[in-house]
Amino acid sequence: MSKIRYRTNAINVIARRDVSSTVKGLGIYVVASLAFLVSMLFVRSNLKGVTENGLMVMVNPLNYPFFIAVTIGATYLALTSTMSVSRERDQGTLEVLFYGPVDSVAYILAKFVEQLVTFLGLVVVYIIIFFAISKLTNFGVDASFLAMAGLSVLLAASIVAFGLLLSTWCRSARTSVILLLVLLVLFLAVDIVAGILNSLSAKDISVTLVYIRVAVDMINRVLQWISPFGYLNRGIMAISLRSARFILSSIGASLLYTVVLLALAIRFLDRRGVRR
């Protein structure tokens, strides 16, 4: 068997085993429900806004709740992959696997594929439930929502790859989990704050807020190349501009980002080794 076939086989076996284990556990279902509950708060707020004001103009009000649900789901998957890599190293499973026909490339890609497949299943459930919500509320599922659903796969891929990178880079499972959570919260917070500050009317903004906006803008300009949410924003913007060139370049950039993170994760795993 060629090296590629060995690797493909190893990826297939490990990914299948892990997907099966995830689907048979309760965790993913609890997280999906939690994600829906949190996003329902935003749906409720939008619905209340329309009923109280009578008229309201907004981009599809299901997009943001969907984004929240996707972020929660993808973060959970990144956390589980981070913990699973660290646990398998600590328990010696990784060492045993590497005595067989598994190398760092096959292992990292298997973990990545497993989480991506799980996420695809999750996103299908998300779309079904959000479709039901749109029918109940008549918020509607428009092109921007479907584009968001498509881009969410790229977002999940980059978040999972980010988690894998941290799990191979950090010394302990605890450090990698904490670092992953802290960084994702930071990325998300900067993204949300920048969005709020940019939406403020330029005429009403105070001097203090201008300085805060300048600082956040500078941080955001750096983070948009590091944060998975930066790539998502570029994708959303490209779709709203309906520019094929921008859409392709944003998808390309997101894929490249994921590939780079995975390559770094493989490199760190090689450097650190598989022993406890």
Next chain:
Amino acid sequence: MRNTNWRVLITVLCILTAAAGVQAAPPQREKQVVYGITPWTGKEFGGTFAPKGIDTIYLLANCNNVLNTLETEVYFWPITNEYMANWFEAREEVPGRLQILQDGKEIMVLERQPYNHYYPEGFYSGFSELLIGEEAEKKLQEYRDAIDSYWQAVSEYRKAYAEYEQRMSEILREVTETGKTYSEDELPKPPEQPTPPVWYASQVTEGFIVNLPVGEYLIRTIDEQGNVIEGTEKKLKVFDRRRAGVGYQIIPESKWTRPVQSDDATQILYMEGKRTMYLKAFHASEYNQHDYLKMTSLEQPLAGEGATSAYMWVHEKEVPRDTKIQVLRGGEVIYEAEYRPYYVKQTPGYALGYEIIEFDPEAEEFAGRRPSFEAVKLELEPGSYEIRAVDSSGRVLEGSVRSIRAVNAVPMWQLYLLSLLPVAVGLVVVIGRRRLRGHAAKPVTA
């Protein structure tokens, strides 16, 4: 002891008064060479200037903008955080030509040209056209002639009115003395009062007319010998809109003073129940917020700061009055509405309220009144619709399509219940697996 206290108090008061005096001192004025800028903002000509401390000027691409190299007194006004120029007391034109460079190479040298602003709908309407060269002189002369004609007409009107009054007095005296009656046709008609010209043309001045494609440039003013005049070198960023479309101002019947705006075609208008609304459509363009605000308010150093990645829609010109709004349902046009004038009538009584009625200039109740607004009225039953603006030839205006949806007031428990569906499925899976495991673990008995 008591004396000492008084002395201390008086000293403190003196220091505080002196300090207050220092605080209230006028800001330091500095003579500077600046660029006076009249940028085209997409809807009108603005006014700003670039003092010494500001090194980049922002202008819109492919349209005429006016720059002028001037010497004036500049000071910083901390209350509003902006540079101010003392144009009234100190404003001197710096002679020379404007050299424009790109990538270090000179691409053009501009001479000052005479120009003025022509306001077809009056000065206060804000909209103006930039006239250059002979056209400017001609329009100004036309305006002067129109004003002269107006004053001539006013003079003739006064004379005619005096004659009319005199004739009326005679008739009145005759009626009183003789008792003779006059029919309406026999009575003299009062002269018609002349109306001043609504349009306006400003004085002709000189400036550099800058019209460049998108790009980054360097500008400087050079003297007759080609030497750069100190303090005139600035960067020039010429930018363009990112998108163009049609923006709507939506006036809800229930809150006519609080209209909502829809600029982006991805935005959806949600409503609850049956609604009546009034729509005004505008040609709109989306610009980078930082560049646009710098262009319009360059004298404010904080304008647009931190907004390099933000974009803003600007409503430019209202669509022509013959534009119609079509309402579609399931892809079929179900209704077409056109612009009409409306009047907001306050309803009498203790309860504060109003009603919006169509304005009829011929009707007696509207005599001496003007319409409150002109818009397209839409009355929509609950449902899902699309609206679009079409011009007089029936062509759909690009970027004018919007969705309108009436929301259903769903009890929240239904949505929360839906959220619990995955966990219910998970429980079924886990319990099912445990049962299966239990069956498999049961010992086989004979």
